[in-house]
Amino acid sequence: MSNFNTILLECDNISKQYGFFFALNKISFHLDENSILGVIGANGAGKTTLIKILAGLTSPTSGKIVIKGKNYKANDKSIKQIIGTITNKSFLYEELTIYENLKFFSKLYSIYDKSTFKDKIDYYAKKFNLSNWIFEPISNLSTGMKQKVEIIRILIQNPSILLLDEPFSGLDFNTIKLLVKILIELKEKENLTIVIATHKIEVAQEISDKILILKRGKISKLAPINEIDKNEIESYF
Amino acid sequence: MKTKKNSSKSDLKLFITILQKDIKSEIRQINDIFSIILFGIISIFIFSSSYNTINLGVLMPIEIFVIQIWLIIFFTLIFIMIKLFVQEKEKGTLYGLTSSPVSNSVLLISKVVFCFILLSFIELILILFSFFISIPSIQALNFNEFLYYIMIGIVLPTLDLSICGTLVSALSMYSKNKSFVLPLLLFPIILPITSPIMSLNIKLLEGELISMIVIELLFLMAHAILMFSILIFVSEELLSE
Numbered sequence: 001m002s003n004f005n006t007i008l009l010e011c012d013n014i015s016k017q018y019g020f021f022f023a024l025n026k027i028s029f030h031l032d033e034n035s036i037l038g039v040i041g042a043n044g045a046g047k048t049t050l051i052k053i054l055a056g057l058t059s060p061t062s063g064k065i066v067i068k069g070k071n072y073k074a075n076d077k078s079i080k081q082i083i084g085t086i087t088n089k090s091f092l093y094e095e096l097t098i099y100e101n102l103k104f105f106s107k108l109y110s111i112y113d114k115s116t117f118k119d120k121i122d123y124y125a126k127k128f129n130l131s132n133w134i135f136e137p138i139s140n141l142s143t144g145m146k147q148k149v150e151i152i153r154i155l156i157q158n159p160s161i162l163l164l165d166e167p168f169s170g171l172d173f174n175t176i177k178l179l180v181k182i183l184i185e186l187k188e189k190e191n192l193t194i195v196i197a198t199h200k201i202e203v204a205q206e207i208s209d210k211i212l213i214l215k216r217g218k219i220s221k222l223a224p225i226n227e228i229d230k231n232e233i234e235s236y237f
Numbered sequence: 238m239k240t241k242k243n244s245s246k247s248d249l250k251l252f253i254t255i256l257q258k259d260i261k262s263e264i265r266q267i268n269d270i271f272s273i274i275l276f277g278i279i280s281i282f283i284f285s286s287s288y289n290t291i292n293l294g295v296l297m298p299i300e301i302f303v304i305q306i307w308l309i310i311f312f313t314l315i316f317i318m319i320k321l322f323v324q325e326k327e328k329g330t331l332y333g334l335t336s337s338p339v340s341n342s343v344l345l346i347s348k349v350v351f352c353f354i355l356l357s358f359i360e361l362i363l364i365l366f367s368f369f370i371s372i373p374s375i376q377a378l379n380f381n382e383f384l385y386y387i388m389i390g391i392v393l394p395t396l397d398l399s400i401c402g403t404l405v406s407a408l409s410m411y412s413k414n415k416s417f418v419l420p421l422l423l424f425p426i427i428l429p430i431t432s433p434i435m436s437l438n439i440k441l442l443e444g445e446l447i448s449m450i451v452i453e454l455l456f457l458m459a460h461a462i463l464m465f466s467i468l469i470f471v472s473e474e475l476l477s478e
Contacts, residue, residue, distance in 0.1 A: 055336045058478040080338040089329025091336075093258070095265035107254040108337045110247060137265070 008033040008193050009054070009161065014063030016049050016217075023049040024060070025217040031195065031210070033160075036187055038208030038225075039197040040233060045214040047197035048087075051165040054195060055085040067161070081109060084154030088166040090146055091153065094139040098130065098149050101138060102156055109157050124152040144175035151182060155190075162186070164196040168203060176203065183207055201233050248343050255334070255347040263320070263355065270359070273316045277363040280309045285371040302373035303438040307394075310360055311427065314402050315420055317355050321348045321406040323415050331410070331476075341472040345403060349468070352399040360395060375442050382444055389454065390441040394434040397461040401426045404468045407475040430460050 009031040016024040024046045031037050039047050052058045054065070056076055065072040067079050085091075092101045102121055106112040125131045128148040138146060147167065154162060164183075168176045184207055186192045198204050204211060211228050213221040221228065263270065284305050288297055297305075325331040334344055367373075378386065405426060409418040433453040440450050447454075468475075 052478065055332075057332055057336055077338045077340070080336060083336070085332070085336045087329065087332060089332065091330055091333030093262055093330055094328070095262050096258070100261070104254065104258050105333070105337075108251065108334070108339060110250075110338075 006033045007031070008068060009195075010064075010066040011054075012064040012066070014053060014060040014065060016046075016053060016058070017061040022217045024053070026063070027214075027217075027219055028063075029212060029219070029222055031193060033193055034187060034191045035209040036183070036194040036196065036207050037210045037212055038204035039195060039212045039214060040199070040201060040204050041214035041220075044216070046217040047214055048165055049217075050214070051085070051087070051163050051195065051197050054161075055083060055087075055163050056080050057085075082160040083163060084157050084159035084161070085163045086147075086150045086154065086165070086167050088169050090138075090150060092138045092146065092149060095137055097135050097137050098125075098141075098152075099134050101149065102153060105153050106156050111157065120156060121152075124155060128152060143170050144172065147171060147175070147179065151179075155186075160191075160193060162192050162194045164194065164198075166198060167196065168198060168200055176200075180207055201230060205230060205233075248340065251339050252343050252347045252350075255339070255344065256351055259347070259351040260354070263351075269320070270355070273313055274359055274362055276316070277309050277313055277359065278366055280312075281305065281363065281367045281370055284309075285367070288371070296374035297371045299373055299375060299439050299442045300435075302367070302371055302375075303435050303442065305371065306364060306367055307431070307434055307438070309363060310356070310398070311431075313359055313363075314356060314398050314427075315423065317352055317359075318402045318406040318419060318423070319415075320355070321352055321403055322410040323406055323419070326410040335476050341476045342469050344476065345407065345468055345472050348406075349399050349403045349465075352402050353396055356395050356399055356402075357392070360391060364391070373442075376444060378442070378444060382441070385447070386438075386441045389447075389450070390438045393454070393457055393461070394430070394437070397430055397457055397464070398427065400461055400464045400468060401430075404464060404475075407468075411478060426464070430457060433457050 007030050011027055011029050013026045013028050014024060015022060015026055027046075027050065029037075039050060041047050049058070053060050056072070056079070059073070068082070070079060072079050091105075093104070096104070099121060103112065103117065106117065121134065122131070125134050128151070130145065130148060130152075133141060133145065138149065141149065167179065171179070180203060183194060183196070187194055196204065196208070205225060208225050210222070210224050211233065212219060213233065221232075285297070288301065322331065325334070335341070401423065405419060405422045409415050409422055412418040433456045437450055437453040437457070440453075
């Protein structure tokens with residue numbers, strides 16, 4: 001078995017400036033294929049900005065991002081095709097049903113196939129215990145259910161990279177546990193690379209292979225999970 | 238060349254997908270449209286009633302009728318603009334669109350068309366209603382003249398307003414005081430076309446020939462092209478936070 005990992009994502013000196021304020025200041029790191037990077041930090045540390053830049057929601061003021069060997073700026077359409085994003089704000093349309101939302105997003109990513117779509121939805125709905133809710137509007141679902149639909153949305157998209165910004169906020173303990181299980185399963189079975197920005201240190205420790213600690217827009221520490229303990233992480237807050 | 242053709246085809250598909258979603262979402266929130274229509278109808282009713290109280294038995298002159306209608310349409314546009322980008326930004330659904338592999342120009346064009354459809358639908362109801370309530374002193378227009386009026390007097394200005402509305406909605410969505418910024422940005426942009434729109438409508442309702450409205454027509458078309466070019470030119474900056 002080879003020990004060489006393929007680099008999937010490379011950030012080179014990326015900065016994001018709003019006026020005189022640096023939300024991110026010369027961030028550099030790389031991420032291997034099939035791994036989980038936990039991004040943690042206090043409020044205003046730059047976690048969300050980092051996720052937004054990687055998701056293509058905002059452009060960095062300076063620096064370069066390379067994904068699968070391609071420059072993000074020059075190939076944003078093809079790169080966005082392989083990135084799945086979940087933020088603390090839902091992408092789902094409240095007035096549309098689960099089925100309509102998933103159909104819309106699969107069309108948006110040009111992966112809609114009429115002959116297989118229904119089976120695909122049925123499969124994931126069964127897996128996430130949502131079979132009875134498929135034709136219900138999103139507004140009728142609980143926060144946990146909505147988060148499950150968000151996960152189905154990106155699974156259908158079949159991405160290589162998953163970006164999660166505070167995916168556990170507002171969820172109860174059992175739903176967090178379930179989501180953590182799903183994320184680990186996704187990494188192992190679907191070979192996904194995951195970047196997860198969270199406040200929850202315990203969860204980040206449980207699922208991450210690598211931890212990136214941000215403080216006021218700068219990297220305070222970047223290390224494999226076995227080289228860093230909870231007390232050390234807490235000292236950066 | 239084949240790649241370009243395929244890309245245009247997929248852009249067209251994406252445009253239809255976004256437009257369908259917007260229309261479906263709007264139908265599910267039909268109360269919002271009813272509220273806008275109700276606002277228009279009440280405004281027409283109040284305007285007509287006050288005119289009739291002062292000028293007993295005198296039919297409403299075309300000039301006043303046109304000003305009344307378009308003034309209400311300009312306000313209606315502000316309500317629709319909120320639905321374009323501001324609401325999507327506030328709900329977070331805009332990120333779903335901008336993080337997908339859809340080009341910003343396709344997204345903006347679909348919003349222009351959505352705004353045009355919604356505004357046209359509301360205008361249709363308001364104009365029909367105002368013809369009965371305000372009873373303007375219009376001589377009977379023949380079918381061709383009526384068609385000219387709809388195509389040139391209504392459709393062209395509505396398209397121009399939809400482009401301006403989309404541009405302003407996208408410009409103001411990241412602002413903290415959206416309700417303040419929205420009309421503040423809109424009025425300077427639509428102010429140059431208010432006079433040509435009124436003049437165009439008055440002349441068409443008076444049954445004048447196309448040759449008499451060429452200047453207004455050219456001005457409106459030039460304004461629409463200019464606003465559309467700005468919209469496409471700044472599309473990357475508009476939708477990037």
